[in-house]
Amino acid sequence: MTDQCETFWLPRADLDRLIRLLSEDGYEVVGPKVDQSAIVYDRIESAADLPEGWTDRQNPGEYRLERRDDKRLFGYVVGPHSWKKHLFPADELVAAAKRAGDTWQFTTPNAPPRRYAFLGVRACELAAIAVQDRVFMGGPWVDPLYRARREAVLLIAVNCTQAAATCFCTSMNTGPRCERGFDLALTELEQGFTVECGSERGRELLRRLFPADGPAMAEATELAAAEAARSEAVTRITRRMDTDGLRELLLGNLESSRWESIAERCLSCTNCTMVCPTCFCSTVTEVEELTQVDRRRQWDSCFNIDFSRVNGNPSRNTIAGRYRQWLTHKLATWQDQFGTSGCVGCGRCITWCPPGIDLTQEVAELRSSVERDSAGAVP
């Protein structure tokens, strides 16, 4: 999708014009900003809203914002938010019922979707959006609410030029380089951005940003600097997950004692599922309004005990059972369901887990315990 021959140059000062152009086009521009000591994704009005000079330090169970010694706008990795909160909102109306004489009038929302332009999408997040596309649009049923927003969204990716200690996108083949699924992909340098176009819509946007003579081509030094910056992200990734035979490893060891060991640390707090950019579990609840009943879909989690309740009894009554459901779904049965792993290697579940449970570590422990057992077994 990326046209390697065509890499343009966007001077740093022109990023603000790009944001304003998107707003003029009717897009609601969503990008990174600092809020409550974290970099979150929220509505932005101008480049001044971006987290200039901030970076994030992440470890299992730890997230800290720190000052950078430069003025980079995208000099962080990923925060607690993911773009799913806009494409698959945490609380949204899916249907409504209104009394009409002795019957009910049932409706579904038909308002035009919000048109978002996402600014600052990472490679792992592009992968996560592609994963949720399969969940909500892969069929046989298609979620009309997700599809409407998804078809309208404009994606401006920004390549990572650094990595957190929790990142492992290289193990999941999802990054750090943005290769597909974007309209524009930026790489940030001190004076501006190299820009690749991933769609005609992206190309058109650039043309309109420079109406006089079109966008300037990036020069060789800029291309080389961008390449070096992106390589920096690759070399900084230290975390690994061995995905070789991972599905079979997990599904073949559903009764391993390792699950109990994890359950001793897991709080079943649902944080991992809330911050995960691909987790899609939800519950539709009834909300009584003055003149009608709203059916609202709200994020839910397989870590909630009520999630599996049937006729009063939860099917997964233990934390070990719920953690096993989450991990085996994410890394194994997701492949059966959607033909892809549910994990993109963003590391959010590691960072935002209060006790710092690290799925890459747990997979490695399971693997070595199985190898120990089979080594000890009489052939």
Next chain:
Amino acid sequence: MTTDSRSSCATPAADPWRQQPARIHRMLQELPGVTTFELVPESGIGGGGHGIWPFRAGQFNMLYLPGVGESAISISGDPARADVIPHTVRQAGNVTRGLAALREGDVIGLRGPFGSSWPLERCGGHDVVLVAGGIGLAPLRPAIYQLLANRAEYGELTLIMGAREPQLLLYPGEYDGWRAAGLNVVTTVDRADGSWHGSVGVVTSILDRLWLRDPSGTLVFTCGPEVMMWYVMRTAASRGVPADSLYLSLERNMNCAVAFCGHCQFGPWFLCREGPVLSFDRVQRLLRIENL
């Protein structure tokens, strides 16, 4: 996917969140706490593009009580009948209790049909054994109607119907008609007084003794409590029925019914989509694992 679990659905192109208003034509008190709701979509059956009908035997609908919620209820009527769509409901939670408090003529919401179906297309020329426990007969009844409507196409047809006590046998008024139409109906109860002339004991003891002309060519469909279905499957397998000819209807929490919400996952399956009817060979290992 194999042939046993044709995926849903009638109209996947439609908005899956859209409710169809359906009027309660009749409410039949079947057993204490169990009511059959005969529903008629306001737009009529077979027209209106609501996708509620036709359904396949074994599929379910979502019944919706505004302000209370939805409940997944298997369709218990004859797929060939286009006048009413029956759903037999046991009061178990807020929605089903709320439904029981309604009256004939009231309107509820309906979405469906959803899920996989009994593999009747595999049954031609074969013996079929249906094993039901309690209200588990409800999702099997559409299959019974279809098998009997084309009786000559099949070999021996047997229904083993179990309940806690004789008064709790579901649809008792239909057994004689089914027998006359060529279904061998065997009833058994856990306990009974002297007035009961049927069998006493679990359904598996009947299945264990049932004469099977050709076990490897026999299909078994079962629905009931999960522990009952497990032993039915085990018993049938021990009699020589292949695991991929054994089918069961599983129940899990259904919320969206269209594989978006994640609630009904059972291993790799969304029971609203690949289920509720699955063959034993696909779930045998998973059924043994606690808290899955």
